[in-house]
Amino acid sequence: MSVATTVRDEDLTLSTAMREGSRAEHQAAEGSTFMAELLEGKLTAEAYADLLLRLRRVYAALEEVIADHRDEAIVAAVHDSALDRLAAIDADLAHWAPGIDPEQVDSPAAAAYVERIRAAGAWGGLLVAHHYTRYLGDLSGGQVIGRVLQRTFDLPEDTGVSFYEFAEIPKPKPYKDGYRARLDALDLTPDEVARIVDEVRAVFSLNQALFDELGGQIERYRAA
Numbered sequence: 001m002s003v004a005t006t007v008r009d010e011d012l013t014l015s016t017a018m019r020e021g022s023r024a025e026h027q028a029a030e031g032s033t034f035m036a037e038l039l040e041g042k043l044t045a046e047a048y049a050d051l052l053l054r055l056r057r058v059y060a061a062l063e064e065v066i067a068d069h070r071d072e073a074i075v076a077a078v079h080d081s082a083l084d085r086l087a088a089i090d091a092d093l094a095h096w097a098p099g100i101d102p103e104q105v106d107s108p109a110a111a112a113y114v115e116r117i118r119a120a121g122a123w124g125g126l127l128v129a130h131h132y133t134r135y136l137g138d139l140s141g142g143q144v145i146g147r148v149l150q151r152t153f154d155l156p157e158d159t160g161v162s163f164y165e166f167a168e169i170p171k172p173k174p175y176k177d178g179y180r181a182r183l184d185a186l187d188l189t190p191d192e193v194a195r196i197v198d199e200v201r202a203v204f205s206l207n208q209a210l211f212d213e214l215g216g217q218i219e220r221y222r223a224a
Contacts, residue, residue: 014193015180018132021197025204030141032211033218039145041152047214047221048149049096052163054110054210056089056102061114062130065121074124075131077182082168083135095160109213113206120199125192128183129199133207136179138164139172 012020029035037043038051063086070079093100120126146164149155169175188196214221 013180013184014186014188014196015132015183017193017197018129018183018200022133022200022204025201025208029204029208029211032208032215034211034215034221037218037222039148041148042223043218043221044223045096045153047217049093049100050105050214050217050221051210052089052093052096053100053102053105054107054214055163056086056093057105057107057110058113058117058210059085059089059134060102061117062134065117066127066131069121069124069127072124074186075127077186078128078131078179082166083138085135085138085163088162088165091162092160095155107210107213109206109209112209116202116206123195125188125196126199129196130203132179132183133200133203136176139166139169139176143172 034043034047034051038047063084066075066079069075093102117130120130143164146161149161153160155161166172
């Protein structure tokens with residue numbers, strides 16, 4: 001069954017359509033060599049620093065554009081400053097890559113991702129696709145990455161992993177359930193749902209492109 005057919009099923013909620021319609025792209029991104037070796041503790045601190053520098057550019061664009069459109073009903077349904085990650089990333093970069101300007105990092109993948117985010121400002125549903133893909137991931141698998149980093153690099157407490165800490169969201173599961181419920185309550189046409197699902201798929205592909213770009217340097221990143 002095609003994605004277009006799936007998301008047009010009137011009994012399928014938006015959050016389910018987003019999840020099921022992007023399953024292949026999600027799995028591909030999670031299965032990248034770079035992320036697999038990072039989670040296995042096989043890569044150096046430089047590898048994670050280079051990832052975080054790229055993500056800083058992504059979140060700077062996302063949080064700027066979301067803020068610009070937060071009063072639109074579809075964006076307001078999910079916007080929550082408790083999710084913002086930019087300040088946390090900056091705190092982490094002070095540990096991982098002090099003195100490096102993320103904007104000066106040569107990354108075609110990050111540049112393409114940022115361009116797509118800015119283009120998504122054309123319609124709130126596209127922004128919701130970006131918001132959902134990044135922040136629900138941060139509340140889920142992202143926290144696993146934080147624990148791996150602490151163990152792999154023997155990090156002092158409260159150092160280098162602020163990105164994965166949500167002080168205002170002590171219980172991620174009920175928060176994620178409420179987030180999905182707000183998505184499902186949006187009054188959207190089947191064509192609008194399909195458009196959002198297509199954007200979610202694109203976001204996962206953009207994320208995979210970041211991993212692939214870093215994977216091109218995997219030999220340099222592997223710990224001795």
